[in-house]
Amino acid sequence: MISTFSFAADGDQENAGDEVQTGQDTKSDEAPKEGEEGGDVDPNAPPPCPECPDPAxxxxxxxxxxxxxxxxxxxxxxxxxxxxxxxxxxxxxxxxxxxxxxxxxxxxxxxxxxxxxxxxxxQERAKEAEFEKKMTHMASVYAKMAPESAGAVLSQMDIKVASEIISRIAERKASKILEHVDKEQAAKISERLAHRKE
Structure with a gap:
């Protein structure tokens, strides 16, 4: 009885040893996890560049x-x-x-x-003074002439000049001269003298 038990025990130990060995073989067949040493390296990956600058x-x-x-x-x-x-x-x-x-x-x-x-x-005043001087002189000349002669000349004269001359002759003498002036001319002279007095 004793020897039979011992044999059985030895057989159990051997089986246990086989199981342990089998477990070790199973673990050795497992592939290493990513990042662990001994992992597979991609053969197509470029080799590291020691001279390449740091991107950062x-x-x-x-x-x-x-x-x-x-x-x-x-x-x-x-x-x-x-x-x-x-x-x-x-x-x-x-x-x-x-x-x-x-x-x-x-x-x-x-x-x-x-x-x-x-x-x-x-200049305008000088002209006016000259004109006044000239008209005064002519009035003096016509006043000394006979009314008939003075009237004949004034009848042919420019109406403006004739009016200026008569206006500078004394009224009594001027009336006698106008009696001998052309009627139409005398009327125009009298009209201009009337406007001047207004």
Whole structure:
């Protein structure tokens, strides 16, 4: 009885050993998980590049360059704005000078016009004085003439001049002269003298 039990026990131990061995073989056949050493490597994957730059550094360098470009552009805009402001100030100053010059020219033109008007007025007055002197002299001459002779001459004279001469002769003498003036001419002279007295 004792020897039979021992044999059975030995057989159980061997079976147990076989089971353990079989379990180890099963575990060794399992593929390693991703990320663990010993995993399969893709044969088509490119090899690592030791000289290739870090992508993060490339992005940072690009951002830094863009920042520098923006700062340079901003500085250029500031300088351009300063130049425009200075140019605007110069334009404003020129406009002020032009406005002052325009006013001076207008004042000069007004002065010239005034002088011209004064000269024209003086010339007009001189002409009037000359005309008055001439008419007074002619009136004196016709007043000394015989009424018949004076009337004959006045009948052929311009109505304006004849009226000016008669108006400067004494009324009594002028009436005698008009008696010998052409009737139509005498009527016109009398009409002009009447308007002058109004």
């Amino acid at each position: 550094k490339v992005v940072l360098i690009g951002l830094e360059d863009k920042k520098k470009a923006l700062l340079a552009e901003e500085e250029a805009l500031k300088e351009e704005r300063k130049a425009l402001e200075k140019f605007k100030e110069e334009i404003d100053e020129n406009l002020e000078r032009l406005e002052a010059l325009k006013k001076q020219i207008q004042d000069d033109l007004a002065m010239i016009q005034k002088v011209k008007s004064d000269e024209e007025l003086a």
